[in-house]
Amino acid sequence: MKRIVVAFFASTILAVIVFRFVPVYYTPLMFLRLSQQEHLKLSHHWVPLEEMSPHMPVAVMGSEDANFLKHHGFDFKAIEYAAKRNLEHPEKNKLGASTISQQTAKNVFLWPGRSWVRKGLETYFTVLIELCWSKERIMEVYLNSIETGDGIYGVEAVAREHFGCSAKELTANQCALIAATLPNPRKYSSQNPSRYTKKRQRAIRRNMKFVEPFGQKK
Numbered sequence: 001m002k003r004i005v006v007a008f009f010a011s012t013i014l015a016v017i018v019f020r021f022v023p024v025y026y027t028p029l030m031f032l033r034l035s036q037q038e039h040l041k042l043s044h045h046w047v048p049l050e051e052m053s054p055h056m057p058v059a060v061m062g063s064e065d066a067n068f069l070k071h072h073g074f075d076f077k078a079i080e081y082a083a084k085r086n087l088e089h090p091e092k093n094k095l096g097a098s099t100i101s102q103q104t105a106k107n108v109f110l111w112p113g114r115s116w117v118r119k120g121l122e123t124y125f126t127v128l129i130e131l132c133w134s135k136e137r138i139m140e141v142y143l144n145s146i147e148t149g150d151g152i153y154g155v156e157a158v159a160r161e162h163f164g165c166s167a168k169e170l171t172a173n174q175c176a177l178i179a180a181t182l183p184n185p186r187k188y189s190s191q192n193p194s195r196y197t198k199k200r201q202r203a204i205r206r207n208m209k210f211v212e213p214f215g216q217k218k
Contacts, residue, residue: 012109012124012125012128013128015109016125016128016129016132016133017132019108019141020132020133020137023046023144024046024108024141024144024145025044025046026044027107027108027145027153028109028110028111029107029111029112029147029153030042030044030153032111032112033147033151037151040151041150041151041152042151042153043149043151043152043153043157043160043161044144044152044153044154044157045154045156045157045160046144046154046156047144047154047155047156047166047167047168048140049136049139049140049143051156051166051167051168052143052155052156052167052168052170053167053168053169053170053171053172053174053175055170055171055172055175055176055208056143056155056167056170056175056178056179057139057143058175058208058211058213059172059175059176059178059179059204059208060100060139060142060143060179060182061100061211061212062176062179062204062205062207062208062210062211063176063179063180063182063200063204063207064098064099064100064103064179064182065099065100065101066207066210066211067099068099068100068101068135068139069135069212071099071101072130073099073101073102073126073127073129073130074099074101074102074123074126075099078099099126100138100139100142101126101129101130101138102122102123102126103142103146104126104129104138104141104142104145105122105125105126105128105129106118106122106125107141107142107145107146108125108141108145109121109125110122110125143155144156146182146185147185147186148178148181148182148185148190149161149162149181149185149186149189149190149191150185150186152185155167155170155178158178158190159174161191162178162189162190162191163190172205172208173201173205174190176201176202176204176205176208177190177193177197177198177201178190179201179204180193180197180198180200180201180204181193181197188200
């Protein structure tokens, strides 16, 4: 048992250190989605953060995690607010409070799910990447690994598929539109946005004005 525990910590810490420098070309979610598809599709193109539009990090912070640059992996105020709101309004869709760091840990190292075991591992990997990676690296991996459409992963792939441009050429409005789909990118499309998605896009554009500028030097 002791050897198993030591092997687990040694292998996970090594993986986090390796991915501090090495691009993440594939994630567990990509293989899971492939197993669910009738017609196989996996569109993913890794690009460095400096080859993305500077509006993209601001858009996802405005949508997903406004305090990304300030917290150390967990936004406890957001967690408290979400817990209180979910308790007071159980009839509504549950409000999440996962930070970009938590989502990155889940995307790269884990599988989708809501079990306590997976949540515990997500917490563990979040602490590790916050200790070993810079905020710029976390954002770079996040923007390259997020699901952005059916069989589409990362900002570069969705820019090519939905907007006919590179991630570097995305406008602020396009970045906000991509961010607007992230709660469920297989349901909400940045290529054919619904009224709800456009409403979220407008809200994110407003939020972007109040988000601290994101440096792109690692």
